[in-house]
Amino acid sequence: MTRNIYMDDNDVYEFQAEDDDGDDDDDDDEFSIEFYNHKDNDSVIFQNDIFCEDELDQQVPLRHKGIMSKIVDCKYKEYGDEDKGILEDDLPIIEYSCLTAGNIYSLMLNRASKLQPVFNIPISDVIVLLQKYNWCEERMLEAYTDDAKAVLDSAGILIGENSELFSRLKTRDGFVCPICCESSETMKTFSLECGHEYCLTCYQHYISDKLNVGNIIKCMNCELALKNDDIDIIMGEGSSTKLMLSSIKGFIQKHSQYYKWCPFTDCKYVIHVKNTMSLTQLNRKYLSPYVICDNKHQFCFNCSLEVHAPCDCIVASFWVRKAQEESENLNWMLQNTKECPKCNVNIEKNGGCNHMTCRSCSYEFCWLCEGDWSTHKGSYYQCILYDEKKQNKKGDDEKKIKLHKYSYYYKLFNVHESSAQLDMKLGLTVEQKVKSLQDNLGISWIEGQFIPEAIEKIVNGRTVLKWSFAVAYYSDHSHNMYKILEQNQMELSKAVEELSELLEIKDPKQIMDRKLDFYNMSDYVEKRSNALVECGRELLIKGICIPRDS
Amino acid sequence: MTTLPKRIIKETERLVSDPVPGISAEPHEDNLRYFDVSIEGPQQSAYENGVFRLELFLPDEYPMEPPKVRFLTKIYHPNIDRLGRICLDVLKTNWSPALQIRTVLLSIQALLATPNPNDPLANDVAEDWIADEDAAIAKAKHWTALYACRPPPPSPTGPSETNN
Numbered sequence: 260m261t262r263n264i265y266m267d268d269n270d271v272y273e274f275q276a277e278d279d280d281g282d283d284d285d286d287d288d289e290f291s292i293e294f295y296n297h298k299d300n301d302s303v304i305f306q307n308d309i310f311c312e313d314e315l316d317q318q319v320p321l322r323h324k325g326i327m328s329k330i331v332d333c334k335y336k337e338y339g340d341e342d343k344g345i346l347e348d349d350l351p352i353i354e355y356s357c358l359t360a361g362n363i364y365s366l367m368l369n370r371a372s373k374l375q376p377v378f379n380i381p382i383s384d385v386i387v388l389l390q391k392y393n394w395c396e397e398r399m400l401e402a403y404t405d406d407a408k409a410v411l412d413s414a415g416i417l418i419g420e421n422s423e424l425f426s427r428l429k430t431r432d433g434f435v436c437p438i439c440c441e442s443s444e445t446m447k448t449f450s451l452e453c454g455h456e457y458c459l460t461c462y463q464h465y466i467s468d469k470l471n472v473g474n475i476i477k478c479m480n481c482e483l484a485l486k487n488d489d490i491d492i493i494m495g496e497g498s499s500t501k502l503m504l505s506s507i508k509g510f511i512q513k514h515s516q517y518y519k520w521c522p523f524t525d526c527k528y529v530i531h532v533k534n535t536m537s538l539t540q541l542n543r544k545y546l547s548p549y550v551i552c553d554n555k556h557q558f559c560f561n562c563s564l565e566v567h568a569p570c571d572c573i574v575a576s577f578w579v580r581k582a583q584e585e586s587e588n589l590n591w592m593l594q595n596t597k598e599c600p601k602c603n604v605n606i607e608k609n610g611g612c613n614h615m616t617c618r619s620c621s622y623e624f625c626w627l628c629e630g631d632w633s634t635h636k637g638s639y640y641q642c643i644l645y646d647e648k649k650q651n652k653k654g655d656d657e658k659k660i661k662l663h664k665y666s667y668y669y670k671l672f673n674v675h676e677s678s679a680q681l682d683m684k685l686g687l688t689v690e691q692k693v694k695s696l697q698d699n700l701g702i703s704w705i706e707g708q709f710i711p712e713a714i715e716k717i718v719n720g721r722t723v724l725k726w727s728f729a730v731a732y733y734s735d736h737s738h739n740m741y742k743i744l745e746q747n748q749m750e751l752s753k754a755v756e757e758l759s760e761l762l763e764i765k766d767p768k769q770i771m772d773r774k775l776d777f778y779n780m781s782d783y784v785e786k787r788s789n790a791l792v793e794c795g796r797e798l799l800i801k802g803i804c805i806p807r808d809s
Numbered sequence: 810m811t812t813l814p815k816r817i818i819k820e821t822e823r824l825v826s827d828p829v830p831g832i833s834a835e836p837h838e839d840n841l842r843y844f845d846v847s848i849e850g851p852q853q854s855a856y857e858n859g860v861f862r863l864e865l866f867l868p869d870e871y872p873m874e875p876p877k878v879r880f881l882t883k884i885y886h887p888n889i890d891r892l893g894r895i896c897l898d899v900l901k902t903n904w905s906p907a908l909q910i911r912t913v914l915l916s917i918q919a920l921l922a923t924p925n926p927n928d929p930l931a932n933d934v935a936e937d938w939i940a941d942e943d944a945a946i947a948k949a950k951h952w953t954a955l956y957a958c959r960p961p962p963p964s965p966t967g968p969s970e971t972n973n
Contacts, residue, residue: 438872438906440815455907464873465906480907 350544351537353560357553358529360507364500367394367507378403383486384416390475390503394510415477415484417452427451428459428492436461438479449493455480462493470498473505521552522563528552532560545571545799566719567726569795577806578729582669600629668732675725678759679718685762686714692770699767709777710770713758716781716788720755723788724748730795734804740797747794751787758784813841816872820910832914834865842867846878846914850957851922855949856884859957863893863917865910875904876913885945885952887926887935895920896930 358366371385374396378385391414392399403410411418427449435442436458450456455478457465466485469476476485487499511518511529521528530550532538538548538561547567548560557566559575567575596605602620614632616623623632693707727748734741758780764770770777798804821841824834831849836842846863850856862881868874878900880893888896899908899916929935938945 438816440819457906461906468873479905 350546351540353532353537353541353548353550354534355530355532355550355560357551358531359527360504360511360529361500363511363529363531364503364507370396380411380416380418383488384411386503387416387475387484387486388414390473390506393513394507412482415475415482417483427489429456434458438465449489451478451483451485451489453478453481453483459493466490466494466498470494470501471505473502473507473509476502519550519558519560519563521554521556522558523552523554523556526552526554526556528554528556530560542571545796547572566722567729568723568792569799570726570729571796571799574729574733574799574804574806575726577733577808578672578726581665581808582672585665585669597626597629600624665732668728672725672728675721675728679721679725682714682718682721682759682762686711686718689714696767696770700771702771709774709781710762713762713777713781716784717755717758717762720751720758720784720788723791724751724755727751727791727795730798730804733806734798738803740794740801740803744791744794744798747787747791751784751791754780754784754787814871817842817867824911829911829915832911832918834910834914842871844910848914848918848921850953851918854922855924855946856886856921856953856957859953861921861957865914867910872906872908875900875908876910878913878917883952883956885934885949886921887924887929887931887938888920890931894930896928 367389368386371382371389374389375382375385377400378388388399388403388410389396392402399410429448429450431446431448432444433442434446434448434456436446436448438457438461441458447459448456449459449462457479462479465479466476470490476490477483478485485493487503490499490502491497511520516535517532519530519532520526521530530552532548532550541548542561547562549557549566549568550560551557558564559567559572562572562576564572564575564579570578592605596607598605599617599620599622601622601624602617604617604619606615606617608615608626614623615626624630625632689711692710693704696702696707696710697704727744731741731744731748734744758777761773761777761780764773795804821836831851832846834844834846836844844865844867846865848861848863850859850861859882861884864879864881866877868877878895880889880895882893884893890896895917897916897920899905899913924938926935926938929938934945937948
């Protein structure tokens with residue numbers, strides 16, 4: 260059942276929030292802990308979940324508060340309704356959920372309470388064990404059935420009858436702490452069942468750094484583990500949560516196949532994909548598993564890049580790598596140098612007139628038109644030969660063409676990237692625009708939503724356009740399909756620019772007058788984006804676009 | 810300089826009043842956190858009869874952080890590199906505030922008695938050690954005789970002295 264559809268993303272996905280009641284099939288997944296079939300308990304835990312407060316920061320839409328283990332199904336909608344013959348009906352579905360480290364910890368706690376009867380040890384000990392086995396209950400259970408005592412010993416868990424009664428915190432007179440060698444009349448000390456007693460201050464020093472590491476914290480003098488309660492006694496209520504979250508972070512990092520941090524700056528969400536089979540299936544079809552976190556950040560689960568359609572992850576990574584390697588040099592060279600028309604040495608003009616003499620081949624030429632200086636005698640700076648010259652240059656050596664080709668696409672890529680960023684900035688001010696519509700013309704909020712929708716379409720459109728240049732760069736330009744791709748690119752960029760023009764309009768009345776244009780143009784941009792994505796994908800499928808290092 | 814923590818004062822006192830056999834550690838007068846250490850090579854080891862000089866420094870966070878220890882005398886040992894740095898668990902991950910200077914130095918002495926080429930710091934030494942243990946031990950003995958058995962050098966104190 261479709262409960263909510265992400266309005267912001269309707270061009271690529273449709274999201275379904277649905278109850279997933281018992282069809283978990285991740286038994287084969289040795290790391291994954293089944294979170295999802297204990298729905299009711301999860302929700303309860305989440306409500307009392309003090310440590311999630313800071314995780315679920317202000318930006319989280321209200322609808323997510325209190326619903327923790329929401330399952331979000333992501334289904335690829337076929338791109339465009341006009342079937343081109345290569346669309347599959349049974350595209351794999353990526354099932355994923357958006358969690359925070361706090362969420363995962365709550366779910367782990369829940370698992371711990373389920374496991375407690377199996378081990379028959381206090382739940383705090385189960386948590387220590389889970390921590391030791393990096394929250395992988397299969398491995399833990401296996402080791403435990405092999406040799407229970409060894410497992411408990413190595414985790415520093417003492418099975419004692421009276422351990423609950425043991426008084427850990429004392430106030431002592433005349434005690435000299437073996438760590439700091441200080442003593443006072445009212446010295447507070449702490450010790451575990453082992454009797455290694457140290458002053459509270461030393462214990463606090465000892466623990467504070469370790470909270471960020473996430474490993475089990477042990478007694479300062481033996482292998483006995485401090486439990487969460489102990490840590491809270493020493494460091495204050497809630498401190499153990501910090502340790503647990505650090506430990507969970509380690510868990511996430513180790514299982515990056517199933518868990519990915521949202522790559523956006525300061526975003527605290529983690530995307531958990533249960534069925535990694537669907538990822539490979541998607542890959543085979545040259546599609547990428549795009550996911551959206553609850554902060555509405557969309558990224559590729561495979562490579563953690565932004566949405567890079569029509570590229571697949573391989574093309575995208577090639578392109579990104581190339582851009583990293585070459586962009587800095589290239590940017591500088593493009594801005595500051597020209598090549599000598601004769602020997603292709605890059606020349607920087609740092610002053611003087613336009614009469615250039617190449618230092619390497621002594622060729623004299625005009626900086627403006629790059630033509631032979633001798634033809635300029637008497638009519639300086641009238642470089643009418645410019646266009647023709649440019650045409651003639653096409654027969655130059657391959658290396659230069661390659662660099663030119665790359666710089667050409669790279670420039671286009673960059674232009675659209677920066678435009679998309681500007682559009683996104685515009686998106687931030689759009690609330691005010693809508694509000695001004697409300698204030699000035701009495702338009703209802705919902706009626707004004709066509710503006711944010713348009714912004715979203717334009718940003719998506721630019722992203723598609725941007726990445727399509729990476730596909731174009733790696734494609735065989737002689738192929739017919741490439742011409743079609745170029746055509747598609749042109750259509751989309753035209754559409755994007757037109758929509759962009761609409762968005763420039765400031766006068767509220769005029770905006771409302773052209774509301775229909777907004778709708779039509781947004782729709783058109785979306786259609787063109789989808790068409791371009793599909794076209795790019797076809798190039799990939801047919802092997803016309805093959806990424807390679809050059 | 811801030812006042813020296815009681816813990817360090819007590820440990821220093823005990824190192825002087827109740828020294829560990831075969832080990833000496835004296836703090837510098839101008840920096841009480843910096844110790845000149847000498848360790849006698851354990852008997853029946855390749856380092857027998859050698860006296861190895863080390864430097865030991867107690868960082869501000871001591872005892873929450875381990876002391877920093879380094880060999881000053883050249884030594885041929887798979888867990889000690891050319892700069893004298895030591896690969897020893899209690900100096901790194903297994904440090905506990907309940908350990909002391911004396912226990913650390915004892916551990917180092919024990920490391921001299923039982924080199925562990927399977928967890929090396931000096932890879933070349935460890936390779937030699939695994940390939941031909943007898944030859945490696947002979948070389949270690951040679952180095953001990955060469956560098957650790959000389960009469961005390963003209964400048965009797967540690968290298969920081971020369972800086973002043």
